[in-house]
Amino acid sequence: MIDIRNLSKHYRRHKAVDDISLTVAAGEIFGFLGPNGAGKTTTIRMVAGALAPTSGKIVLGGLDLAKTPRSAKSLVGYIPDRPFLYEKLSGWEFMSFLADLYHVDGRALEARGRKFLELFELFEWRDELIENYSHGMKQRLIMAGALLPKPRILVVDEPIVGLDPRGARLVLDVFRHMAKNEGAAILISTHTMSLASRLCDRIGIIHKGRLAAVGTEAELQAQSGEDGALEDIFLKLTDGAALQTFTEIFQ
16 A cells, blocks of 8 residues: 655755665554654655655555655545644634545535544534644644545554543554554554554664664564564664663763
8 A cells, every 4th residue: 555665865965764665555554663863754754745755656555656646645644743733723624624625525524524523522622723722632633634534544653742641542543443444554653662562563663764674573573683672672773772881971
């Protein structure tokens, strides 16, 4: 469903993403892990069509994103790490705006829009301006909007940032349902090791713009030679274990 081939993004001499290739199948949740500045968000934005790559190819549902951007993007629900919204709109006006963009008719908007606002506990706030929403409410509104057009692909950057435990649990349950019952391909970037371990079918670890390893948690253990938890595997593959002791630093 998501096919990334030799994807790169360069900023002058800096290689933010360097020759990444990976696939995410229908019904699969793929976790993208990496240190700050490793290239996760850059990759996520390129897959969502929000950022043009320097080179490489992105194929979404069989459609080349560069050649047929409108058709390819119509398959995608994008949930960024920070909810950039038109804050002078009400919650319902925002949902209506997205319905127009994705050609969701009025009847479907009324039914699905209400259901998703109720699911994310926002229906009572539907007529309030978004500027009056809390950060967590804005994040939930973004998610409700992303699900409105029945996307076949979800691209998500840090899905539980700003959410309380109840909201975070709800979001994870929604992703599981989308993958297992709706057949959606889900690509998630996160710093939260426990989330990746519990939620994701496979995990890719990116370091300095390149994929250091890809596989299930058991496969990552074998590739890294590390029998510990996902956090230990991550640290070993990203050189984070180099500071195992602080004795020399504080001498």
